[in-house]
Amino acid sequence: MHGFVDALPKAELHIHIEGSFEPELMFGIARRNEISLPYADVDALRRAYAFTRLQDFLDLYYQGMSVLHTEQDFYDLAIAYFEKAASQNLRYAEVFFDPQGHTSRGVAFSTVIGGLTRAIADAELRFDLRAKLILCFLRHLDEADAERTLDEALPYREKFVGIGLDSSEIGFPPSKFRNVFRRARDEGFKIVCHAGEEGPPEYVWEALDILGADRIDHGNSALQDMDLVRRLAADKMPLTVCPLSNYRLCGVPELKVHPAKRMLDLGLFVTINSDDPAYFGGYVGDNFKAIAEHLPLSADELRMMARNGFLAGFMDDDDRARCLALFAEC
Numbered sequence: 001m002h003g004f005v006d007a008l009p010k011a012e013l014h015i016h017i018e019g020s021f022e023p024e025l026m027f028g029i030a031r032r033n034e035i036s037l038p039y040a041d042v043d044a045l046r047r048a049y050a051f052t053r054l055q056d057f058l059d060l061y062y063q064g065m066s067v068l069h070t071e072q073d074f075y076d077l078a079i080a081y082f083e084k085a086a087s088q089n090l091r092y093a094e095v096f097f098d099p100q101g102h103t104s105r106g107v108a109f110s111t112v113i114g115g116l117t118r119a120i121a122d123a124e125l126r127f128d129l130r131a132k133l134i135l136c137f138l139r140h141l142d143e144a145d146a147e148r149t150l151d152e153a154l155p156y157r158e159k160f161v162g163i164g165l166d167s168s169e170i171g172f173p174p175s176k177f178r179n180v181f182r183r184a185r186d187e188g189f190k191i192v193c194h195a196g197e198e199g200p201p202e203y204v205w206e207a208l209d210i211l212g213a214d215r216i217d218h219g220n221s222a223l224q225d226m227d228l229v230r231r232l233a234a235d236k237m238p239l240t241v242c243p244l245s246n247y248r249l250c251g252v253p254e255l256k257v258h259p260a261k262r263m264l265d266l267g268l269f270v271t272i273n274s275d276d277p278a279y280f281g282g283y284v285g286d287n288f289k290a291i292a293e294h295l296p297l298s299a300d301e302l303r304m305m306a307r308n309g310f311l312a313g314f315m316d317d318d319d320r321a322r323c324l325a326l327f328a329e330c
């Protein structure tokens with residue numbers, strides 16, 4: 001099964017670039033910027049990656065990203081992700097970034113987007129991997145902050161395809177951001193939203209009906225509401241499911257009870273993604289292998305989920321046809 005998974009061409013639509021920050025690179029960049037991290041070494045930092053819920057992880061995620069300052073730092077972060085993911089046959093990625101996590105520390109928006117877009121251009125040449133950016137608002141901040149971030153981003157509008165919503169979920173419903181997402185939609189951006197990772201099915205309804213989401217990031221709690229399941233299935237709404245993330249954040253006690261198989265059986269449109277691979281112990285291929293090992297999935301189901309990643313990507317029809325042709329051989 002591992003050889004089959006290795007050979008599958010993969011797309012991932014749910015990867016936070018700041019969550020791909022491996023401890024070795026983090027220490028290297030911290031040293032370069034003369035910043036000290038509150039851990040003795042890489043092993044001590046990795047030992048801290050024992051999470052019981054989303055917020056435990058987010059606390060370390062924001063601490064880790066705080067060593068990123070220069071355009072080169074963002075380039076190094078992104079090119080390392082592309083190189084690693086390409087080694088697992090990643091061919092297409094839509095990459096989230098959290099500008100407020102950087103601009104709030106005095107790093108210019110142009111520095112962040114400059115480094116990321118330079119890495120995307122190099123990844124295409126070096127790894128035959130195409131990537132696009134999705135700008136995410138932090139939902140623990142207020143809507144006015146998201147509005148200011150959108151204003152700041154609009155001069156760079158050609159450099160990203162969508163707008164998303166991430167960070168702490170419970171207590172921060174999508175409806176809190178209805179105005180800024182209406183503006184983002186009117187500006188022509190695709191909309192994605194983390195919903196149902198830890199939060200209730202109502203947040204998934206809000207992402208659909210109030211934000212107008214084109215995809216739902218996670219969506220696990222939708223399984224608690226059969227009307228919502230029927231709606232998601234009828235709309236062929238893509239769910240960007242993240243098995244190792246759910247396991248490491250204790251959303252599921254064991255991978256063998258991960259809902260990916262149940263979602264497929266209910267007719268949902270499932271894609272497989274890594275979320276924050278440096279923190280959750282695996283890149284996109286590792287996520288496919290984890291579910292292939294622990295769930296009763298057929299080769300056809302694994303292939304379908306890999307194809308779904310390309311079907312749900314925000315790319316034009318020619319690019320999609322080129323990507324889907326990769327499946328002719330597997």
Ligand SMILES: Nc1ncnc2[nH]cnc12
Nearest residue numbers: 016166167168194275276
């Ligand atoms: N899994 C996740 N959920 C919400 N916000 C995030 N930001 C980075 N990873 C996240």
Ligand SMILES: [Zn+2]
Nearest residue numbers: 014166217275
């Ligand atoms: Zn995420």
